[in-house]
Amino acid sequence: xxxxxxxxxxxxxxxxxxxxxxxxxxxxxxxxxxxxxxxxxxxxxxxxxxxxxxxxxxxxxxxxxxxxxxxxxxxxxxxxxxxxxxxxxxxxxxxx
Numbered sequence: 001x002x003x004x005x006x007x008x009x010x011x012x013x014x015x016x017x018x019x020x021x022x023x024x025x026x027x028x029x030x031x032x033x034x035x036x037x038x039x040x041x042x043x044x045x046x047x048x049x050x051x052x053x054x055x056x057x058x059x060x061x062x063x064x065x066x067x068x069x070x071x072x073x074x075x076x077x078x079x080x081x082x083x084x085x086x087x088x089x090x091x092x093x094x095x096x
Contacts (some may be wrong), residue, residue: 032067033087035078063090 036056048054058064063075068085075091 013014029068030070030072034065034067036064 029037038054038056040054064078064087065072066074066076066089074089074091074093076087076089079086079088
């Protein structure tokens with residue numbers, strides 16, 4: 001069961017289940033995983049080639065940020081799954 005939701009008209013609390021959310025299951029969302037950031041002049045960007053290393057503002061092993069529709073929702077770690085990169089969530093960010 002999901003947390004109860006206040007019904008403003010009756011003042012009662014109704015219990016919601018996962019099936020009540022089925023209407024939003026097919027709504028597309030954009031998920032972004034930020035490994036790190038850097039700033040560089042356009043001239044340096046244009047000089048980049050295959051194999052160029054870009055230094056980011058994060059350390060190896062540091063948590064990465066996971067965004068849904070440009071909103072930070074979690075932090076996680078990079079994992080290797082069947083030869084492909086993936087992300088596992090290690091911390092859910094609660095809305096303020």
